Amino acid sequence: MHTRTTTLLVGLIAVTLAWSCGARSGTIRHGGVVASTAVYAALAALGETADQLHADGQLAPVEYRALNRELVRALEAGLALNAAVDAWPVDRPAPVEVLMVADRLRELADAIVRLTGGHDTAAARLLAQVATAQQALVALLTGGGA
């Protein structure tokens, strides 16, 4: 009787301790911080890629300037998302700014295709960064951002 009860008790303590050690606080709001970081990193990398392509002559000055203006719109949406995440009450649904960023990214992708006509490699390099930012938003909306 004693042995069985002791074993049961030890098992119970082990389970509660393991459970305590496994405690984590990953909130969906934290997922928003991760997403905002990823979106910024992708847009900054896209800007650097555009700089490089322009320097290598694969992006004409007019297209380069137009791409920078499109990038500003996406960055402004990212900034709005960042502010929304900051004001995001814990465990509430994702703010509407996520959709605004998604829209700007789609427009940015359209602009890249339009502005890099004839330069498939340049388009692919820039679109890869847009895809990275989009993935961050998808991860946030599907709860995988945290």
Next chain:
Amino acid sequence: MSQVTIWIEIAGQAIRIGLASYAAIRQVLADVEAETDAVQLAKLDALYRAEIVKRQTLGAEPDAHE
């Protein structure tokens, strides 16, 4: 009080301690996360703003940077 009752009491205490430590650890993690998130968001705000200014300049400037 029988042996069984004593062991049940001990088991109950163990569960209570486990739950309390879980709640305490979770609270500490939540506090740390909230603090690091706030710092990260402030950094990002500055980074976004700086990049916007940079790209606005590159987008508007005629051909001076070439």
